[in-house]
Amino acid sequence: MDSKFVPTLYEEKLNDFWVKRGFFEGKVDKAKKPFSIILPPPNANGSLHTGHAMFVFEDILIRYNKLIGNEVLWLLGLDHAGTETQFVFEKQLNKQGKSRYDFDRETLFKMIWDFVMENKGTIKSQLKRLGFALDWSKEKFTMDPEIVKVVYRTFKDLYDKKLVYRAYRLVNYCTKDGTSYSDYEVNYEEEAGSLYYLKYGPFEVATTRPETIFGDTGVAVHPNDKRYQEWIGKEVEIQGPIGPFKVRVVADEAVDPKFGTGVVKITPAHDFTDYEISQRQNLPLKQVIDFRGKLNELTGQYTGLNVKDARVKVGEDLKAKGLLIKIKEDYSHRVGKCYKCGRTIEPLPKEQWFVKIKPLADSAKELIEKDEVKFYPKKYKRQAIQLLDKYIDWNISRQTVWGIRIPAYFCKSTKQWFISPEKPSSCELCDKNDFVQDEDTFDTWFSSGQWPFATLETEGNEFYEYFYPTSVMETGHDILRPWVLRMIMLGSFATGKTPFKTVFLHGMVRDKKGQKMSKSKGNVINPLEMVDKFGADAVRASLVFGIKEGADVPLADDRVIAMRNFANKVWNMGRFIKINDENSLKKDAAQVDSKVLTQLKKEFEQEKKSYQKYMKNYQFSKAFDLIYHFLWHSFADIYIEKLKEPLQSGNIEVLNLLKELYFENLKLLHPYMPFVTEAIWQEFHGTDTSILEVTAVKTI
């Protein structure tokens, strides 16, 4: 054995060896207990980032379960990541001075498809470099035809059970990306604006958006506000920039009588609160801003102006007409921004497909409350329930080309929608064939929300029955709501079962100072560079060592170096034992105090017991800490030192005990540091053997 463990000499070789031996190809084996994890599919639009390195927790679980003799499956998959990917791709196009409008739908789709296929390869090789024991023989992609079939089936089932409906309502629309988004793809930011106080018929109102005045269809006051009782229910005439118009005065609880004058102008088409009021009060909806973010033909001379310019112009013109009372400058308020491009989100009315959430959320809640799905760390159970309580209907339509096209067909003669995986041959109502397919694609989360059962189904019924529900869903706590909860909702809807028995949520990877990584801060670390420098074992272990489960973890050189040193220490323990193993048996060997051996055995038994307990409770950091301290500061620093002389003089009892306990510890350590442990194993037992072979494992 070398005097140092050099990761680069082993990593690729061992990875190939594991794949070749098929250790992690999931098979139906009724004699064994199944243990399955579905990899949260990385977005196939770039390369691996530090967050993906946290999948190490899944690898620990998979390797541990393999070692204790379970049949494991860690299913590899990738996500097409609809709007995300299209956004990334369009940025590339823009660099070449082009835009998505330069291409027709089919061409654009094909271009993105090629782009994604290229990235898929990159990501897979990166996952492999981290030593992840995925089942490389069964790769899934969210746009695989078999997956799409399942997604279509779920959509139809939801529709048939009245849990999908089409509605014309306000959506979050990004006029730059040209698509609507769901509610939490909008980030609210504090922004300084101007608050305009307007003369508004008999009232005075305050607004940050005077340009929406053309879409006003009502004016609201609080029902108990004594100042305005006489007006409620009446129609009043308002002087506007392009002449007078009439609105109805309504009384609504949503109005805060203490804010401003206690009077609100209602623009149902361009403000969410106003939209809700209009629904309650039966006020008409009048769209005056189009999907490019410009004022439309209902705004007279303002037609074609973008929102920002129109705001200033309308303000000026109202002032000229004596309708502007005052402007409060530097008025700080919160504005919705597109989470991708940062542009202000425009609430616009649009016809879209929605999932009715309440029944789905209720059944998901029940599963969680009954612990059919368990959460680690435990605090997320309560958080999950709270989030489910607040879930609102889910807009699943996206106006992007890249995605799974919604299988909905509109019959132009009957004006009816039909849900069907393929274009219907004729209309059920009119017998004509006059269909047009919905242009939109599904929200990515609609397909990834079906991931566990959809992927397993494509492997056949027996396979599905064996591995579903999966054992653990391990992912970042940031996608509890958009992904984990949706999987529970859609999974239980489609299969009648929870898609996974346990949820384990890890924290975020930070830089060495504990700061969030971001391109603008320039503190982004590429995990693969760390692997190049220090080895995969070291990078993996550094993400686990000394960090409470679920907490954020700093990815820092000194932490990785410490783990590289540990790997080397373990290697050298083996080297020392091996050197003496080759000396072997002498008759005049030095004797040893048997108490030392008893003490060593006892310490090991305790270590093993605690290890098992920690692994069972998902306390990965503690289990690792245990091995770290036992191996380094007991086994090496105390026992090897104490037993050095007997060992070197050929005491076979000592040699055998040290060997046995050392190998046992390699097994315990293997889930955390697969490469160094396997490399050592092979140094002792030959390169055609593996620590992963069940025959090698007797005592964990």
Add this chain to the structure above:
RNA sequence: GGGCGUAUAGCUCAGUUGGCUAGAGCGUUACAUUGACAUUGUAAAGGUCUCAGGUUCAAGUCCUGAUACGCCCACCA
């Protein structure tokens, strides 16, 4: 405004149902060793465990309150 979380050594973090003479990694200091390992060993310095009350024989650990920071949710015309 609602919810959650965190405050422990210079830095990054552990500390399970209260028993701690409070630990680890990195850093610092001294010494040792090229004898499995300098990616090493031995030892040392360094903490009124954010603050104020309370429960208890006993509190970093439980309760109440305060302060600071972080996250999630709702979103103000």
